[in-house]
Amino acid sequence: MTPEVFLAELQAAEDDLEKLEALGAHIIDGGAPSMPFQPDLRLQGMALDDAEEGMTFAMNLANAWARSYRLAVFRRKIRDGYSGPVVVSEGDSWFQYPWLLDDVIDNLMDSYAVLSLGAAGDTLENMRAGAEYRQAISDQGAEFFLFSASGNDVLGGGDLSKLLNVYQPGMEMADLIKPGAVDQTLSRIEQGYDAIISDALSLSPGLQVFFHGYDRPVPRSDGKWLGKPMTDLGIPKNLQREIVGHLIDRLNQRLDVIATRFPGRAHHVDCRGQVGTSINSWYDELHPRNAGYARVADLFLAQMHSAEGVSPGIVVPPMDFELSGAKDVEPVTPLDLALEAMEQDMHALVEEAIIGPEDTPGQGAHCPCCQGDHSFGEDRGHHLTESDVRLVDEYLSVLSARHEPDLERRRRARRHMVPDDDSRAFERILGESNLFPVNYLSRGASKARAVAKVQLFMRGEIPVGSGSGFLVAPGLMLTNNHVLPSRDAARRAKAIFDYQDDDQYQPMPTQSFQITDDVFFTSDRNALDFTFVSVRMDNEHGASLDDYGQFALIEESGKAVKGEPVSIIQHPRGDRKSIALRDSTIVGVKDAFIYYSTDTEPGSSGAPVLNDQWLPVALHHRSVPHPTIEGRWIANRGIRISQIFARLRAAAAAGDSQAAKILRLLEADPQDTTAPVQPDPAPLRPGETRFIPALDATDVLAGGAAGGAQGPAFESNRWNGIDGYNPDFLSSRVPLPLPQGLANVRQVDGRPDLPYMHFSVVMHETRKLAMLTACNTDGASLRRLDRSDSWRTEPRIPLTAQVDNAAYKHNDYDRGHLVRRLAPMWGTEAEAAFAMSDTYHYTVCAPQHARLNQGIWLELEDYLLEWAEDNDARLSIFTGPVFRADDPLYRGLVQVPADYWKVAVADGPSGLRSVAYLHTQKNLIPTVDEAFGDYRTHRVPVHVIAELTGLDFAALQPFDAAGGGFEMAGAVRVVLGREDIGF
Structure with a gap:
């Protein structure tokens, strides 16, 4: 959509929320912010002729949409009879992050x-100069004025x-801070706040003003506004966090002082x-994810409700902060370092670039290197790594070669690969014709379906990086090693197909398929940088991978020759599928690599480089840096398909079973239904697959298990x-923590729970397991x-709504008590x-691997009960699984949860004390060596439990x-013994 069309439709939409929401879908994240609190938001498909001016214009479009949408919401609420306090808000992207995030407002x-006046990228100076809030407060009779400012200001205009x-x-943290520069910046901010607050309060005697000073962000290794400036100054990572925390603390300290000047009317909301x-926890270096924004909003709600004399309903515990330094308050945990290391590892070789005509020496064009020694001047290589220097040298040798090795043999091979019915195909290869059969584009569109976005996840559903990949056999995908370097990375990744726009420029419905490691073979990124990996043939929505087709990999060399145009189908920056169509030529071939000038961006890694017959010529993997100009690029490089085959054959000859299996899949006739296709999906546990044929009827009805016979209901x-x-x-009252609106709760006789002696069970409507147990x-x-009893089915709900003994026979799964037998x-x-007999219902258990049920989880439950017994104390315990759509x-019969949680609450000397536990493979463990490896609690x-489960633990x-929150020392810790349990 062009900016002109967008603005016209925005103006025409007026207060039509549905039309405005549809327009919002055209706003995407460009990934390159120009100001600290100004995200790079732009229109999908919008070209930026001038980077800085274009990004500002695109950001203005996004802000215009956000203001129009919020104004429409405001007007509708007023028309619908709203009678509460009117709020005017002004601020930066913490108060207005258009479309992509649910910000504070x-x-x-x-x-x-x-009535929102905010704009992403706004500064305190702009807000003070424009003073839009004056008219809005007066016109609306506002009772509350909220503003968010100083993000850009405290970072020194974008230059930390x-x-x-x-x-x-x-050096220590205090040595690195320039006290004069920091004090000058904070004084300027303080003056701006004073002026705006005084001005706003003068407009209405009853006005209340609320403002905040942000939370401590996390510097990232590639972060433009925090990580990179400090890394360029040589500052170690452990000090980077201290510095950022110190600056945020200093800002909040000033805001505390400002609030005291307007007692009862100005309120500093401390978000730290x-x-x-x-x-x-952060969307980028400076903006929270939705959950963080929601918690900040809860702080505002609590203080605003209090100011209007209403019981807040949200109690936020007081927090104490040391302003002298964040080291003791915010330890850098091993988990944080592991996550950062993984992030760096994932981006280590993702050098992608737009190759402009001024960057790429082409045939017949002036070549800046052709000055005799190809030195590019005296400054050549000052910004390059040793491997970059080798890469540039190799490219220059290819570029300057008059004759490509084996060129005539490759041309003969290439002639045999063109279709007989396309008489001009070889003329196009030689650059003598530009005429195509009309089916060229339709065939390419069909082939493009086999290209997917490869999305990596951390901590369950949190995305941490992406690349591209393409199907090359049924259930087999090819991508880069630096996209999927290990089996662990593969198990935490998904292949997302149809992530693209349709003919009407509307997003198509996507389908995600789980990537597994049943078939896995990789070559180190410093060698050939490729990975073959298996993909499940179907997904939870019933879609089949067969629908997406595949690219044929041809081992024979000669699929492209020097001077031939190539195309790349890719997911640049993890965005919707794009194609660089015949816009560059093969520069040359050197050893295992092929060089070309097709445009790519981060996220393009793992894409197929294609000739005009839509045959993969190479696997794209990186760009070639300009020898003298940092940040510029002169070519792209891919790994030749023939060399990938050679590596597979060498490994298979050496006895590698995975390489041999991949060769069989690649060589199978795609029309032969008897050929080996998808290997077994990833194992749920060692020696057992996710999908095991259901037991026959007699086996299921027989019941019985190693632990005792199934008793009558x-x-x-x-x-x-x-x-x-x-x-x-x-x-104090602790209500049953039910999901909002009783979502997915199976109600029985009008109750959300099944009552048992001293405990209750809340059943999930479709998962057939308890979503929650609550025991006194x-x-x-x-x-x-x-112990003396048998497992029974529950008579108050249908047998089809519960999981019986068929899921526990002849395997290593225990009927894991969600209510410990002794607890009630x-x-x-x-x-x-x-009560003991009640705990032996299938509704009170879930399939838990023996290493979970009989390990630290059991010790935790035993200790809680022993603590209650030793102290004659009362204890309420809530337990359940974490349900995910991709649970195997x-x-x-049943999707087996990988994660379980427990929340214990008891009376202590100073009132209630609650402690939560998460037994997880997906949320807090940075790496998982086996699907059911060593368990950790x-x-x-x-x-955290509330966010993962959707249950209401506000009480x-x-x-x-x-x-x-995670911010307190010791808030997240591995439970290794009783000293870690918290009671």
Whole structure:
């Protein structure tokens, strides 16, 4: 969509929210911000002739859309009879991040009518000079004025290095700060705040003003505004975090002082600690992800509700910060370092570039290197690594070669690869014709379906990097080693197909398929930089990988010759599928590589380089840097398909079974349905696949298991008069933490839970497992009765709504008690026996691998009960799985959760104390060596469990031992023993 069309449609939309939302879908993240708090937002497909001016113009379009959309929401809310306080907001991208993120104001608009004047990239100086808020406050009779400012100002106009000294060995954080520069910047900010607050308060005697000072962001190794400026100054990573934390603390300290000058009317909302110290808590270096924005908004809500005399309903625990330095408050954990190392590793070789005509010496054009020794001048190589220098030398030798080795043999081979019915094909290869059969584009569009975005994930569903890849056999994908360097990376990745626009420029519905490591073969990035990896043949939505076709890999050399045009189908910057169509030629071939000048960007790695018959000539993997101009590029390089075959054959001859399997898949006739296709999907555990044929009917009906026979179901009237979990069991009420709107809850007789003796179970409507168990435990009257019972089905819900013994026969899966057998066994002996029998229902268990159920998880449960017993204390325990759409299906019966959580709450000397635990493979472990390798349990903040499960734990967050966030020392820790449990 062009800017002109966008503006015209924006003006025509007026207050039509549906039309405005459709327009918003055209806003994308360009990935190259020009100001610290100005994201690079632009229109999809919009060309930027001048980078700086173009990005500013594109950002203005995005801001215009956001203002129009929010104004329409505001007007609709007023028309619908809104009677609460009117809010006027002004600010930068923490208050207005158009479309891509749900920022602070997006969250507040659910509760208030907000007239938003914000603009991503705005500065305190601009807000003060424009003073738009004056008219808005007066016209609307606003009761609240919110503003977010100083992000650009505190970073010195976008140049953090102005505030810092060059690092010298032995320097500490205080030595690196330029105190005069920092004080001058903060004084300028303080004056701006004073002026705006005084001005706003003069407009209305009842106005309340709220402002904030951001959270401590996480510098990134490639971050333009924090990481790179400090790295260029030589500042080590451990000091980078201290510096950023110190500057944010200094800013908040000034804002505290400002608030005291307007007692009762100006409020500093201290956001520190709400986003998190992990790199994956942040969308980029300066903007939180949605969950962080939501927590910041909750702080505003709490103070705004308090100011209007309403019970806030959201209790935010007080937080204490040391302003002298962040070292003790924000430790750099091994997890953080592992995540940063992984991020650096993923980007280490992703050098991609737009190759402009001024950069690329072409045939017949003036070549800047052809000055005798091809030295590019005296400064050649000053910014290049040793490997870059070798790469440039190789490219220049290819460029200057008059005759390509074996050129005539390659041309003869190339002639045999053109279709018989395309009489002009070889003329095009020689550059003598530009006429194509009309089916050229339709064939290319069909082939392009086999190209996918390869998305890597960390901590479950958090994306951490992407590349491109393409199918080359049924269930087999080819990409780069630097995109998928290991089996672990493969297991955490998905192939996303149809991520592109249709003929109407509308996004197509995408389909994601799990990448597995059943077939995996790779060549080191410093060698040939390729990876073959298997992809599941179907996904959770029933889509088939067969629908996307594949590219044929031809081993014979000669698929492209010097001077022949090539195309690349790719996902630049992880965005929608694009094609660089015949816009460059083969510069030459050298050893295992082929050089060309097709445009690419980060995210293009792993794309196919294609000739006019849509045959892969090479696997794209990187760009060639300009020898003398940093940030400029002169060519791109790919790995020849023939050389990839040679590497596979050498490995197969040496006994590598994976290489041999891949060769069989590549050589199979795609029309032969008897040929080996997709290998077994990734194992759920060693020796067992995700999809195991269902047991036959007699086996399922037979019941019985290693742990005892399946008993007959009780009568449903067994629980008449049984209330289940008691929310008033402790000194303060702790309600059952149900999901909003009872989403996915299977209700029984009008109740959201199944009541048992001293505990309740909330069943998931479709997963057939408990989403939540809630148990009251009285340590003063626990009874340790001998274990004697059989597992039973639950009579109050259909058999088809629960998982019975068929999922536990002849395997290593335990019926993992979600309510520990001993936990509800208290009271009279009859009550304890009744409760023990209740825990032996299939609704109270989930399939847990023996290493989980019998390891640290069991020790954790035992310790909690022993603590309650030793202290005669009451304890409420909530437990459940983390449900994900990609949880593996087992035996066609149940999707097996990989992660489990537990929240324990008890009365302590100073009131309630809650502690949360997460037993995870996907959320907090930076690497996973095996699908079911060594299990780890982490102690985490309660809000993490709420975010993962969608359950409402708001009542417990004020009593969270972790302090409400990742930011507190010790908030996230591996549970290795009783000293880590928190009770």
